[in-house]
Amino acid sequence: MRTFEYVRAADLPEALTTHAGDPGAAYLAGGTTQVDLMKDGVLEPIRLVDITRLPLRGVVDTGATVRVGALTTMEELAADPTVVRRLPVVREALLLGASVQLRNMATIGGNLLQRTRCRYFRDPSVAACNKRAPGSGCAAVTGPARMHAILGVSERCIALHASDLAVALVALDAIVHIEGPRSPRSVPLTEFYFEAGERPQDENTLRHGELITGVEIPLPPVRTVSGYLKVRDRVSYEFALTSAAVALEIDDGVIREARIGLGGVGSKPWRAGGAERVLRNQRPTVENFRDAAEAGLVGAWTVPGTAFKVELAKRTLVRQLQTVSEVAR
Ligand SMILES: Cc1cc2nc3c(=O)[nH]c(=O)nc-3n(C[C@H](O)[C@H](O)[C@H](O)COP(=O)(O)OP(=O)(O)OC[C@H]3O[C@@H](n4cnc5c(N)ncnc54)[C@H](O)[C@@H]3O)c2cc1C
Numbered sequence: 001m002r003t004f005e006y007v008r009a010a011d012l013p014e015a016l017t018t019h020a021g022d023p024g025a026a027y028l029a030g031g032t033t034q035v036d037l038m039k040d041g042v043l044e045p046i047r048l049v050d051i052t053r054l055p056l057r058g059v060v061d062t063g064a065t066v067r068v069g070a071l072t073t074m075e076e077l078a079a080d081p082t083v084v085r086r087l088p089v090v091r092e093a094l095l096l097g098a099s100v101q102l103r104n105m106a107t108i109g110g111n112l113l114q115r116t117r118c119r120y121f122r123d124p125s126v127a128a129c130n131k132r133a134p135g136s137g138c139a140a141v142t143g144p145a146r147m148h149a150i151l152g153v154s155e156r157c158i159a160l161h162a163s164d165l166a167v168a169l170v171a172l173d174a175i176v177h178i179e180g181p182r183s184p185r186s187v188p189l190t191e192f193y194f195e196a197g198e199r200p201q202d203e204n205t206l207r208h209g210e211l212i213t214g215v216e217i218p219l220p221p222v223r224t225v226s227g228y229l230k231v232r233d234r235v236s237y238e239f240a241l242t243s244a245a246v247a248l249e250i251d252d253g254v255i256r257e258a259r260i261g262l263g264g265v266g267s268k269p270w271r272a273g274g275a276e277r278v279l280r281n282q283r284p285t286v287e288n289f290r291d292a293a294e295a296g297l298v299g300a301w302t303v304p305g306t307a308f309k310v311e312l313a314k315r316t317l318v319r320q321l322q323t324v325s326e327v328a329r
C-alpha cells in the first residue's frame, strides 16, 4: 500500500499554496475519479488537498449567464430552476451520466477534469500508454479499441474525453474560471482542452497549483430549443458510444443559429463548427441535417474497433437535430 498525506483546505489561499508548493499534490473534490485511479495504482499523489469545504458551491442566474461554483454537484446543477427552464441540453447531459449516487458526490469541476476511461490507461500492468507513461507507445492503436476517440486523435493516443456535461458546455460557449498562485484567469471551454497531438499526457491548460473555481454558461436567446442524445451499450450507468448536444434557434422556418457538441468521438469535448456553418440560415430538413453530420465528422481517424463510430455519430446528430427542430416548431 502506498501512503499519502491528506489535507483539508480551510480556504482558497490555503488550497492554492498547499497544492502549488508540492509537485506531488492533487486536488480532491467528490473523489469519484481521483480515488478510483489511486486505488488502481494509476495515480500516486503524495498529498491530497481536499477542497470540498471551500465556498465554491451554488448556482447563480445573473440574467445573461448561469454561474456555477466548481463544487456544485451534478444533481444540484441538473435541478437548478434556470437550468431546467433555459438549458435542457445541460440538464439532460447531466442526468444521462453516471448514477444518482455518483451525481450526488461528483462535482462540476471534477466532471470537466475526469480522466479518460481508456482501459489501458486504467490498467498499470499495460506497459504501452503514452498518456500514463509518456514515450511508452499506445496499446489502443494496435490492440482492441471501442470506447475510444476518432476526432482530435493522433497515432500516439486515441483516448476519449468521456464527460457528457462538457459536450453540452462546449456547444454553449461556457467559460472556465480559474484561480492560481498568480492572477485569476478565465478560458473559453472550447480552448481549455488540448487534442491528443504529440503529448497526450497534456490534457488541458490548467497549470499545477491552479484550481477551477467555477463555470459560466451564457444563456441562449429564450426561443432556443436544446437537448442531448446519448447512444450507449445499455440505457443507464454507461458512457457514451456517441452523443450529440444540440441547441437551435429557428425563426420563420429557418435556422438562425445552431450550436452543436459531439460526445463519444473526441479526444476533447468536440465542438462541431463545420456542422453549425452548414445549418445556419438553412431550413431544418433531413437533407440539411445529413450534410451537417457529414461536415461534423470531417477528419475522423479510426482504427478497426472504432470505425463504426463515424456512421453512428452522423446518425446520432441527424436524429437529435430532427428531435430538437420538431420541438422548435
Ligand atoms: C461508474 C462511473 C460512471 C460514470 N459515468 C459517467 C457518465 O456517464 N458521464 C459523465 O460525464 N461522467 C461519468 N462519470 C464520471 C463522473 O462524472 C466524474 O467522476 C465526476 O464528475 C468527477 O467529479 P469529482 O468531484 O468526483 O472529482 P474528483 O474525483 O475529486 O476529481 C477528478 C479530477 O479533477 C481534479 N479536480 C476536481 N475538482 C477540481 C477543481 N475544482 N479544480 C482543479 N482540479 C480539480 C482532481 O484533482 C482529479 O484530478 C462516471 C464515473 C464513474 C465512477
Ligand code: SF4
Binding pocket: 116, 118, 119, 120, 121, 128, 129, 130, 131, 132, 137, 138, 139, 140, 141, 156, 157, 158, 159, 200
Ligand atoms: S489511447 Fe491514450 S490513454 Fe489509451 S493506451 Fe493509448 S496512449 Fe494510453
